[in-house]
Amino acid sequence: MSYLYTNSETPRQALYIKAKEIMQISRHISDYLVPDLAVLNEQGKEDKYVYFTGDIIRQSNSLIPNIVKAENEFFQEARMQYINAVGNLTDRLYRNCEKLEITNSNGREFVRILRKEIQKFRKLQRIWKLTL
Template identity: 50%
Template sequence: MNYNLPSHLKDLPVYQKAMDIIVLSRSISTYLNQDLVYLNTDGSEDAYIYFTGDIIQQSTNLAPEIINAERERYSDKKHQHLETLDRLTHRLYNNCKRLEHSKSNGKDFLPILRGELRKFRKLQRNWMLTL
């Protein structure tokens, strides 16, 4: 992914953790999709399959929000990006919790992603204080 990064951004721990979360969520989603793609006995699809796409979308949006917050000059707009980042992190965490109730062997990897999200939140709080 190339977002035309400022040179200092690659060194930010919060940005590096966001990139780790993207890779991890894609891997977990791929693993979960293999179990959830099949139809139920009544012909309906598994409702949890949509959450796998959600975790990819939300994790992919973390890095651009960090970049936008770093680039923004005005504090009001900077806070908007920070609020968006906070909402994305919260939704991603909740979707991981929901996916843990799915009927898949891949749900065993979701606590790892939630642990990474907790680490990301700590880094995010410290990073927000520097802006």
């Protein structure tokens, strides 16, 4: 098993760095998939998976603000709400990646890379929760 973060990084820094990577990968995947999915099919309808590209961007962009809010929150109950929000965003992001993998696009192989990064993020997230 590879290490999740170096000794010089705290779990918070490692989680933040991984969230930033996920955000960048999501944008690149969306930029790559949208031209393939935006084309109308023979019936004149758009691909129903085109909206999932925007969802992965929105969800990945929401990770970092919720991490920061959880770390800065004084009360445990409010902190848990933000921790749960990060977990829910991660779950939805993973499910949307699964849906994008079944699209008819050449870029779906890149979605697997994002899913692997999300799995690494989940491991970091478990450690991070224990530190708060």
